[in-house]
Amino acid sequence: MNGPGGTAKSAASPSALSIVLAYYENPEMLAFQWNEIAGYPEKVKSEIEVVVVDDGSPVHPAAQVTRPAGLPAVSIFRIREDVPWNQDAARNIGAHEARSRLLLVTDIDHVVPRATVEGILDYEAEEGVFYGLGRVKYFGGQPSEPHPNSYLLTKKTYWNIGGHDEDFAGIYGKDFLFRKRAFAKAREENLPHLVLARVGSTAVADAGTRTIGRDNTLRKRVWGYVLEWLKKLRLWRGVQTLTYSYDRVV
Helix, strand or coil, X not given: CCCCCCXXXXXXXXXXXXXXXXXXXXXXXXXXXXXXXXXXXXHHHCCEEEEEEECCCCCCCHHHCCCCCCEXXXXXXXXXXXCCCCHHHHHHHHHHHCCCCEEEEXXXXXXXXXHHHHHHHHCCCCCCEEEEEEEEECCCCCEECCCCCCEEEEHHHHHHHCCCCHHHCCCCCCCHHXXXXXXXXXXXXXXXXXXXXXXXXXXXXXXXXXXXXXXXXXXHHHHHHHHHHHHHCCCCCCCCCCCCCEEECC
């Protein structure tokens, strides 16, 4: 399936690297991403796939965003239920459906520069390690702090860590718990020379989620802390993954 006016290969065979992006009502930013990715050299595009998971966008589904010609293998999945701040489920689906040994999981507003993709493809990533990347501003190139929710790791390591816990769906800001568990299950290494380039909302209006608020209600905030505590003491069920129904739409 192809977007209006564009073509893209389907993810028919395993590749060396899967770039996993969670999406929610970011049509301008996704179009920006597609144009960047289409500009990769053909050799790079032959070795990667891009997996986009739409977290139930009600107005601008990811599949309807025009895709230019010349993209690498692309697959787009869509969660059937629109639950606010359910990007953890989107990341789990992306990691589950990815066909590569190696995953680069990042946010929709982080572009992966050509040099970074080439560096990753040349790098011998180890099992049991999650890699942090450097970060710069896309416009201007100024260095900024590494993004805590972007990481490079093997698919096996992702699932050995346990994936993101979907019990916290609807509570903003709990995705850091994956990283917290990662420190207990794997070793962190930083690759500051391999950078992601963040696109701010001043340049692309929907680079960040803007249709739902980031302020948790008091009830959600309290429940988030209580649930985290219950799970830590093993008084609640363990990490829940792949609990939301979804479809492949591209």
